Amino acid sequence: MGDMADATRDVTLLPPADVTLALAVDPAEGLSLAEVAARREIHGPNELRATPPDPAWRRFLRQFADPLIYLLLAAIVISIIAWAVDGAVGLPVDATVIALIVAANAVIGYVQENRAERAVAALADLTATRSTVLRDGLLTTVASTDLVPGDILVLAEGDAVGADARLLTATALRVQEASLTGESEAAEKSPQPLDEPGALGDRANMVFKGTAVARGVGRAVVTATGMDTEMGRIATLLDETESEPTPLQREIARISTTLGLLVVVIAVVVMITTALVNSVRTLEGAVDVLLMGVSLAVAAVPEGLPAILSLVLAIGVQAMARRNAVMKDLHSVETLGSVSVICSDKTGTLTKNEMTLREIVTASGRVVLGGTGYTPVGEVRVDGDVEATLDEARRALVAGSVANDAQLSQQDGSWEIQGDPTEAAFLVAARKLDGAHELSSGHDRAAEVPFSSERRMMSVLSRHPARGHSVFAKGAADVLLERCVSEQVADGARPLTPGRRRELAAMVEELSGQGYRTLGVAWRPATATEAGTFDEPAERDLIFGGLVALLDPPREEAAAAIREAQRAGIRTVMITGDHPVTAARIAADLGITRPGDTAVITGRDLADVDPAELAEAARTANVYARVAPEHKLRVVDALQADRQVVAMTGDGVNDAPALKSADIGVAMGITGTEVTKEAGAMILGDDNYATIVAAVRQGRVIFDNIKKFMRYLLSSNMGEIATVFLGVTLGTVIGLADPANPGAAVVPLLATQILWINLVTDSGPALAMGVDPEIDDVMARPPRRADDRIIDRHMWQRILGIGALMGLLSLVVYDLTLPGGLLGGLDRAAPAGAELDTARTTVFTALVLMQLANALNSRSDRASVLDHLFTNRWLWVSLAGAAALQVAVVYVPVLQHAFGTAPLAWSHWAVAIGAGVVVILVEEAVKAARRAGGRSTRAARPT
Template identity: 50%
Template sequence: MATNRVTGESLAAYRLPPDAVVDALGSNAHHGLSNNEAQARLEREGPNELAASRPVPGWRKLLAQFREPLVILLLVAAAISFILWLFEQDSELPYEAIAILAIVLLNAAMGFFQQARAEQSVNELQRMTASQATVIRGGEQCRIAASDVVIGDIILLEEGDTVPADGRLIQSVALQTAEAALTGESLPEAKEPEAIVGEAPLGDRQNMVFSGTSVTYGRGKAIVTATGMQTQMGQIAEMLEAAPPETTPLQQELARVGRLLGLVVIAIAAVIIGTIIAVEHVSGLAGLVDVLILGVALAVAAVPEGLPAIVTAVLALGVQRMAKRNAIVRHLAAVETLGSASVIASDKTGTLTRNEMTVRAVVTASGRVTLGGTGYQPVGDIQSGEGQDLINAPLKHELERALTVGDRATNAILMEEDGQWHIQGDPTEGALIVAARKIGLADEMLDARYERVGEVPFSSERKLMSTLHTDSEQQTHIQVFTKGAPDVLLSRCNRERVGTETRELTQERRADILRINEELAGEALRTLGVAARQLPTETFDPDAVSEHLETDLVFVGLIGMIDPPREEAKAAVAEALAAGIRPVMITGDHPVTAAVIGRELGICHDNQALTGAELDKMPDAELGRRVQEISVYARVNPEHKLRIVRALQEKRAIVAMTGDGVNDAPALRNADIGIAMGITGTDVSRKAADIVLADDNFASIVAAVEEGRTIFANIRKFLRYLLSTNMGEVLTMFLGVLFADRIGLSAGNGSLALPLLATHILWINMVSDGAPALALGLDPGDDETMRNPPRPRVEGVITRGMWAWIVFVGVIVSTGTLLVLDASMPGGLIEGSGSLAYGQTMAFTTLVFFSLFAVFVSRSDHQSAFRDLFTNHWLWVSVLLSLLLQLAVVYVPFLQKAFSTVSLTPGDWLLCTLTASSVLWISEATRFIVRRNHHRQKSHGDSPLNLR
């Protein structure tokens, strides 16, 4: 048999008759492929498996933690410090180099272990595929490994099977498949072999079956058109692999800060070293070593050694807080991105809705009844169309009859396990059972009265299903219960149930029922008609049960059902809108259903929904305009979702994409932040996402956004703190050397003297500043967190206003420190009498105290430091800890030796404290003036100041 390597996809198999596809693929609908031909194709095309991504070795993951510019800068500083130690040998060990390396390794370890679970989306996709398949080979039916299925194989599908590969249907007997994970469609799709005219999106290809989906009803035969990576599942896997690694705004900003600090370090060191060599006429190896030591000291002063580790630690602590709010973070950097989200692009099924069909309305001859409650829990209010809890007798009889028919004409089972209700079988049938339980029709009662004695299975041609039952209360008759498409069912009915009686079904009444059916459809309700008839027991033949019994029926009513919105989703959408976050629905469901759900949730205020077919015809430029207006997208496939997300990102939106299905995985990977459902979500979506919701609750997304905003605000606080104190250190070193003669800074032997030693600065950066900075990351959020719009994508983590404040505080810190240094040594502007070691110890202690006062100043960019002063207990603990550590450095002998410090008197401590407190009082006065001017401008109608 000749092999045709053209796949069904390239043939557009859904548009061709089944026999044409079979011929094109060189197969036979009755005998299938021969074993030899199948083996040859398997060897040529490869197994029916998804290509697994090559695992990244652990050492490469660890090395990736050292790529940030700030970390590289630290490593360079450590290397220079170690080389100088080799030349000088002024201490037993290279303390500076060791300390820097310890911080770098700590940061790398934290990042490595937090993100150790590497992405395995493709591997999880592979797990979803079927392990076994039933095929026809050489005219015989056999079971083979799904990986051995090849293009051209004839596969047989039964209820409960997982489809092993993409295929074109040849035969179908009431076949239905669940494709929610692939297309987003809530209900199982009825499958028919007839060719489709024209283009059809994935969700509308009713003559195709797809790898990884499951058969929920009926049986069928199909010819395989695509295997492995050529299947729809495989194409999603390719998109996942092709997704470029994204860097978050925080990562980009820290990289920028690292590069900037590197340039500043090089510039300052070069200017100072060049100036000293030229002015001081430095010569000889000893003099050059002194100058190089100064360069290292400047590098140590400029680089906040603890910053990478503190960022990682604060994000990790934030992750723990978010976990308590049911948001499990898989990637640390995703935390601050979520807080910056301006768009939440959400899947509908299972995310905004429950992915559980629920009966909303039952319409009978005497009126309409509305059923409350959602999902499969059999609890909910029952109200008449007028909103009354009391239902009149005729309507009550009709309601019970309609739901009795709906309950009995099913094959689904309602079960409760560990307090959770779920359906085994078709979700539509499950919804009918739940509705019957809500009005008090117990399963035991119905089973006792109606015993099934026959069934006419559902057929896509008839669009009906009937069951036959004995009736313990009317033993002379067999009850026929039928459900199906309302228009088809009406054509089989000649009477209608009214109360406990029946009456003739007139043409006017038929038209009225069809009109009501259209109204229900306009509410996005999926409708079913239910009808019944009685057969004399003596004439009933169990062996003659067929569709001829579906005539002379009595119409009982219409049942409207929907996959309802989550009860908490509407409030969550409103909260997101209030926070300036725009919710967008992207679903594979029907546009009418999507628009109604979107309007009900408050996502949109009209019935406008853009479809995937319209997207295909839309150029990128037009889509770029429409994404700013359209909030509901329907009948879309994975490629459409990616295109929408990217169009939003091109408009500078920070997109958080939520979803639960396989079809959502590429968009989850490419969005700025991917959020997967933890309960209903597939392993694929969870592995592709940055954040997983433990409770599948849309409201948890908004709670996570709030937490993310709080974390981001705290990151800004400790960045403001660390960089301002580092700015003070740099200016202290720079100005101290530049004006050494003016402030009496001299080593006494003609050699170069420094205001601070490199070990002093390293101690401040890593120990004294570390604990308070970490405590700032635990600051609680305030009431304004969700009242402000999201941070613009173009706005850096550190704004111009923050840089101005950092320099302002740095000038205060350096000025105060140098004045204390001057006052501690002879000569200079303020006469003192201490030694160089004493002066350096005083400057060292003053700088530590400056950092402790600055931590309170850094809690807000415009509010008073005394506001909510005691809400963060960890901040006070960290300040006390830093104070105790400084006492140890000054008084413990071995630490005195390591840090070249001397003991201080109580008067010395008082001077250091009073001087350092100046940063608090000057900051308070400055902010008071700014706030007062802001209120004045606001009262005069001027635009508010940007205090950031």
């Protein structure tokens, strides 16, 4: 092991056998698990060295990096100076309390940021790249971070290369290396040694971490991992990349800036008004006014909003991941609520992807196989000449089983597959039909032309000890028939006449109309000399072996999910490579199409239409069949040109451009390649269409919850602004004054009380609303437009209206509990000399209770507060906690001294609670009127 690095320096110049010898690995068996563990101890995980995270102390100090916090810190200094000037008697209470609140806010922000980072890290683990390797003689899939030098990589089209590796074998292998070399064309690869060391782009016998297999298959031995890879050498460049803010992030920043400017203006007006009305002349009075203004500005601007937003998104996305929809980017959730079209593949997404080979149609008849799934048990029925038909069917299954990359194995009594379900169906059928599996055994693949979505077929050159060399092929029936010159019959081969070709085409139409997926199989004798030149031209002069019909039944939940999407104003568009008749049948069965809808559009149709015609067709066509990957990109572009927000599914390497172009690229988690998983914004853990619709619903719920806590935070903060502003500007007008200083206006809240309200009512309820279950039926409304503001005019009206209501109610509470004013101080419970403290405490408590009531109101802008009242236990925990803290600040002596509160009598509590009830009742009336208006609008709308 110690000489391994030296031995592998010039691996490009060594034959493959010498490379594996130097790396001490058997290419036919791979490394043992024990050896993998030992090498991982030496080389470490296969990952790039990330920028070292900031230490905890720095992340904590970052919580203070806010201009408003700077104002508070300045206010603390000024308060201490004033306390010192006044003789430094006792403790500087105001400065101490403000410092503690600032520290508490920093702790809360730090905890929220840590939780969000941990949640994002957990999501990153779910989307980690995986690699197929050979270990202990078995193929297995592992996280690419687990690769070690000496691992045998098994590469196929669509794989992301997990480490730098020296090729051992390669068939038609081309690798996209633009991330390293800048070359847009995929590089052709070969295992042959180089004559001399070459530049990175010239190392044709190497594959590199971070690149992608564009075509073909191969095997390679890992030579470098982690920072020793070519990608590791340029990893520092990656750290310089900065991501652009999303529309939601930009809107949050814009709201915070606008609100900050507005609040600063109001705070300045309040401070000037207070100073003028009270004729402030002393340093202590000036400091009090300054503290109040600064505290108002700090409390009114939700500076913790970005942290709460990130945490709510992370928690919501984790919940989606538990339901098999893994979002790679938190802020892609905002796009989910705008999706208006879901373009979905058929196989495995709308269907079960449990391919069962049901019929084999040959020249002499047909064989019908029973059974479902991958257990090779089922009844065999023959229609036609039994002996000839069975012989032809066996030959057909041999061709499909040899031209095959899947594996079927029995483990612990159950049958499992690895690879494509369609290919596995041939292996299962071969075991059901006596003799077919035995005839398929013993073949050694000498060369191959791999399957690609453009070719829609694959072929292999096989060597058998007894039967010599043969070419076997399988693929789309129409593609394969073009390469066939004859047809297999029991006693030989007969020419394929035009009439017979028409009969086979009609059979394909018939089977497709029954919902079957049809494939053809073919073969021909070959020679060993073809191995060195085996490529697409070798796929000629084939003997057609027959048609196979595979059934992949629609998912039961897919039809319901499509109806749910339609109810939400979302079109479902099926895009498949299958036969148009099969696609039309499945689409009709699932409810994607209805009688009279636009006919199925084929890939050939797409190739012949101009952009204007395609744009017109895209408005109505819901089924595209026999399409190539580049056609998917055209469909996406056409829909987006029609101002649709598109979610597009994909699994193959050539689907990546369409996934990147779509607003939400959806990669298949089971059948999808690593390339599509990297290109997509979402990965489906179960490849199920219903999961996409469920993700859209969850995305809408998350977006609703963001609006909920923003409505709550902003309206509650507006309530604080309105309380202070109205108290200062209208208090003297209605005759409210300090009983001990009748000429002076009184401020309804102290600076420390404003900060306390911000501390106990903001974070807890806001976070709880961020995980609120669905209140309104989010799928009963159309998708939100991509350019819709998160806070629209209606929401601003509600925010300002609720804030004004709280301010007015606070003024009424003040008038009820302070002598003088319009109501004359109806409360008489306050002890003499303590009227102002009691009145302030009552307003203080009333405002806290009104904000807690506002949390219940903010769960919906239409539904009654009684709907789903107790479904969010976290909200009730946060409300109870805030209420308990408020009781403590009213009755605990040390807190009374710190926050200038006085104990309240039952009458004060009745007034404060009454204010909270009024907030609920007024909002209930507004919601009832809105619901009635909505019903009237729907009733008047023609059907």
